[in-house]
Amino acid sequence: MSLLDADAHTAHIFTGAWTRSGGGDAPVVSPSTGTVLGRTGIADADDVREAAARADKARHAWAAASFEERAAVLRRAGDLLQAHEAEITDWLRRESGAAAGMAGFQVHVAAEECFEAAALASQPHGEVLRTAKPRLSFSRQVPVGVVGVIAPFNVPLILGIRSVAPALAVGNAVILKPDPRTAVCGGAVLAEVFHRAGVPEGVFQVLPGGVAAGEALVADPHVRVISFTGSTAAGRRVGEAAARHLKRAHLELGGNSPLVVLDDADVEAAASIGAWGSFLHQGQICMTTGRHLVHASLADAYVERLAAKAEALVVGSTEEDGAALGPVIDAGQRDKIHRLVTAGVDAGAELRAGGTFEGLYYRPTVLDRVTPTTPPFAEEVFGPVAPVVRFSTLDELVELAGSTEYGLSLGVITTNPMRGLEIADRIPSGIVHINDQTVDDEAVAPFGGVGHSGTGSRFGGTRANLEAFTETQWVTMRADPARYPF
Structure with a gap:
């Protein structure tokens, strides 16, 4: 019935x-x-x-x-x-x-x-x-x-x-x-x-x-x-x-959740985690990984792997089997996404994957060398866009992670979970995931953010x-x- x-x-x-x-x-x-x-x-x-x-x-x-x-x-x-x-x-x-x-x-x-x-x-x-x-x-x-x-x-x-x-x-x-x-x-x-x-x-x-x-x-x-x-x-x-x-x-x-990749992280695992966090459901999730904060020593390798994963994803109609990503909800949302991506490139970010669309299908996008003055850094994109920011010191990382109004979810990738938790203690966030990406939800767990989240x-x-x-x-x-x- x-x-x-x-x-x-x-x-x-x-x-x-x-x-x-x-x-x-x-x-x-x-x-x-x-x-x-x-x-x-x-x-x-x-x-x-x-x-x-x-x-x-x-x-x-x-x-x-x-x-x-x-x-x-x-x-x-x-x-x-x-x-x-x-x-x-x-x-x-x-x-x-x-x-x-x-x-x-x-x-x-x-x-x-x-x-x-x-x-x-x-x-x-x-x-x-x-x-x-x-x-x-x-x-x-x-x-x-x-x-x-x-x-x-x-x-x-x-x-x-x-x-x-x-x-x-x-x-x-x-x-x-x-x-x-x-x-x-x-x-x-x-x-x-x-x-x-x-x-x-x-x-x-x-x-x-x-x-x-x-x-x-x-x-x-x-x-x-x-x-x-x-x-x-x-x-x-x-x-x-x-x-x-x-x-x-x-x-x-809203959210603009950071994924932190520390200098001891497994780059391949981190790139997989980051791709899922940014591209799942076309990035239309409040917890979506909005910023990838990657240690400078790993950044080139990380961006290369993340871009490869973005290029390999199948984007198509979700009414048929086989598509990993579907359409964004409407033209207004698509145009907002593209405006932020274009503004990011105009401000000096490097487009490493995506940045194009057909109809409501927006390709998963990777922007490298994003800075705090680049539009996609501070504003929630709500689309399949992964801005990558490089850092060298932990103090610089903490400042970058906490420099937006939002505080919903945080992921930290490291081989030392206690080190990850110590860093998380310095970054305002309602949710913290050590060695995982920023998107998760369980009926048994309290959920919510701080700040403008x-x-x-x-x-x-x-x-x-x-x-x-x-x-x-x-x-x-x-x-x-x-x-x-x-």
């Missing part, structure tokens, strides 16, 4: 059932072929207000349900994702331009997010506190109520469900606003999965939309927490709006998820009523 019924979800939003949207509809376009795959509903501000009111009414019964009931729903959701892996993978390949391996990885992680969230539902949610009075004093984690999730186009399934699943598990209602460019694999898939898994009507709703829908979601008084993943510029606007409405915003934003680890792992999607409440209980002199 198919997960998605085109007649049911096309040009609709999900409010507990598929319904027509107030904002009209938009085409769902394959970046690989330009083919229109269907249409998605576009929510307007009225749709969001109605959904938030509906969620606020539905949340109470869901929060009152036993942890066993909520856990069972999350387990069924994970099972459904696994059972429909082929269909979901096909949508990810066609709609988001993900290669087969990347699409399969998303489904795997999405299922694991559900299974981990199921376990979260039964975690201890409080502690007994000391008190100087004759009473029981304790704290407990209670649901916030309604959570708004705003997810991007690039890894739509994972970047939506990693907030949706834990928020549901601890008893919240959730409204998900996926990017309209990936409204099926990042929205309709999750709507059907959780509906079939048994989430009550109104507890989980999916409203694809643009800026108007996002602004309405942040402003609505029923929505108490916003979980946003996207660019730093957009995240800053979300955070400012959330602050005006006195609500929490968990922001996972976001507001810290707000996703993944028991503690981060509980802190993100609950409020801490203090409770006291006495055997008899208290007596006062008034």
